[in-house]
Amino acid sequence: MNAVDTPPKKEMYAALAKELGIVDPWIEQGGVHWLNPGALSVRDLAKGMNAVQARFVTITTTQMPGDTGFRLEYHWDLDGQLLGFPYLISGKSIESIYDLCEAVNWIERETHEGFALDFTGREYEPLLLRQGETPGVNLRDAVAVSDAVAVSEVKK
Amino acid sequence: MSYKIPMGPYHPALEEPYKLDLICEGETVSDAKLHIGFNFRGIEHLAESRNYIQVIALMERVCGICSNIHTLTLCQAMEKLTGLTPPPRAQYIRVVIAELERLHSHVLWAGIAAKLMGFKTMFMTCFELREKVMDILQAISGNRVNYSMNRIGGVNRDIEDPLAVLAMVEALEREMVRTVIPIFTTSTTAISRCAGIGVLTREKAVSCGAVGPVARASGLPQDLRRAAPYAAYAEMEFDVPVQQGGDVKARLLVRALEIMESCKILRQALTKMPPGELNAGESKVVFSTGTATSRVEAPRGEVMYSVSWKESSRNPSRVHVRTPTFANMPAIRYMVIGARLADTPLIQASIDPCYSCTDR
Numbered sequence: 415m416n417a418v419d420t421p422p423k424k425e426m427y428a429a430l431a432k433e434l435g436i437v438d439p440w441i442e443q444g445g446v447h448w449l450n451p452g453a454l455s456v457r458d459l460a461k462g463m464n465a466v467q468a469r470f471v472t473i474t475t476t477q478m479p480g481d482t483g484f485r486l487e488y489h490w491d492l493d494g495q496l497l498g499f500p501y502l503i504s505g506k507s508i509e510s511i512y513d514l515c516e517a518v519n520w521i522e523r524e525t526h527e528g529f530a531l532d533f534t535g536r537e538y539e540p541l542l543l544r545q546g547e548t549p550g551v552n553l554r555d556a557v558a559v560s561d562a563v564a565v566s567e568v569k570k
Numbered sequence: 571m572s573y574k575i576p577m578g579p580y581h582p583a584l585e586e587p588y589k590l591d592l593i594c595e596g597e598t599v600s601d602a603k604l605h606i607g608f609n610f611r612g613i614e615h616l617a618e619s620r621n622y623i624q625v626i627a628l629m630e631r632v633c634g635i636c637s638n639i640h641t642l643t644l645c646q647a648m649e650k651l652t653g654l655t656p657p658p659r660a661q662y663i664r665v666v667i668a669e670l671e672r673l674h675s676h677v678l679w680a681g682i683a684a685k686l687m688g689f690k691t692m693f694m695t696c697f698e699l700r701e702k703v704m705d706i707l708q709a710i711s712g713n714r715v716n717y718s719m720n721r722i723g724g725v726n727r728d729i730e731d732p733l734a735v736l737a738m739v740e741a742l743e744r745e746m747v748r749t750v751i752p753i754f755t756t757s758t759t760a761i762s763r764c765a766g767i768g769v770l771t772r773e774k775a776v777s778c779g780a781v782g783p784v785a786r787a788s789g790l791p792q793d794l795r796r797a798a799p800y801a802a803y804a805e806m807e808f809d810v811p812v813q814q815g816g817d818v819k820a821r822l823l824v825r826a827l828e829i830m831e832s833c834k835i836l837r838q839a840l841t842k843m844p845p846g847e848l849n850a851g852e853s854k855v856v857f858s859t860g861t862a863t864s865r866v867e868a869p870r871g872e873v874m875y876s877v878s879w880k881e882s883s884r885n886p887s888r889v890h891v892r893t894p895t896f897a898n899m900p901a902i903r904y905m906v907i908g909a910r911l912a913d914t915p916l917i918q919a920s921i922d923p924c925y926s927c928t929d930r
Contacts, residue, residue, distance in 0.1 A: 443860065444862030445650055445863040445865075446861075446863045469776070470779050471779070472874060474876045474888070487861075489874070493797070494797025498863070515779075516777045517777065517897070519900060520896060520900055554615060
């Protein structure tokens, strides 16, 4: 884990963090410049990213162990550098940014249908991943792979 | 009076598991809705039950065209978690395979586009050329689809005689210059079917988050090989073709010019390939706890892998894949609005969509 230290980039990132009202330092780890958003809402983050003309890349969602919530990593590209903003949520909802960033549409829908997470403030169009009338089913719970052959091979 | 025409999930004009609901006023499309997920495979979830060798084989099957790109991106992410660095020769081999795959993908797309234009002769010409690219890939890897070239810390196979491969690439380049590119860029048949249709404005490309040739054909000069070089791309000289038109013709021109740039990169990589080892040579791979991300410029645009691992675990705890078609497909809606119904198959094909990637 390294603090971001390239001088020109450092100034740019510091200005961006200040613009977003975040005091924590940027951390470079695993190919991403991470910034803890703290109390910054995901909608304010999206507005800030739009203001600097960053390009939305994706949301990576991870279900925390023991059904304790989710970690959503919002990834944006700024001049070829991948930025990451992790949000930990204990419930099953987070504000949608679809009205602020059109590019987020499909990944919000996919996350909704794959993890049963609700992105509040938006409507969901017909299902992407599943047939049927019930949107928002946690596919990881619905389709367990614990008895898959590959798992037993791994345990050997 | 408006009426809805469903196109897909399997349709003579759209031979893929994907659906376009076209709202038409007469012959003009006034709106469209897209539906995917007909062959959703849950590969990200499956990856969580695979060890670090199995997960490479699994992810190679995300896409049938750019299979190498998926293992390259995955391995680059896993290398960040293991601290393994591929030796220089492996980095060059990765560039060679990635560019051959781009050639294969672009020529295949050109053939399909020609078919949709009603230009069957060109379709046959492109597929003949595609065979030559696949012959090169087969000569290197022994395989025509899933090349199994990448591993954590390097590559599995050497290019033992780079100059022999270079001769094959140069023969291919001559044929491209002699037939494919002139016909696609000057033929009345091609131009009349492509110019001014399926326009994606620069503003819409930005708001949709378009990537790859689709973005570059709408005036956005983004290319990860230049903006965030990986493998040996920092040592390659090449141009990033950009067009401003945003129409099918612009997307065609960008890919045609990228074919030439790929040949340029291949020539450099094959002649400058350094001697040395093929991989880091670790008999046991040890992961540290954390998340690592890698991005690669695939033929269709940016691919991103985010891989999470827990130390001492044999399986990843999460593998997330963002494929280029997943980013580009929503833009089809804006491309077909105002278009003639008869142009919609070519317009949707102009993003070079990969449903296998999208329904990963």
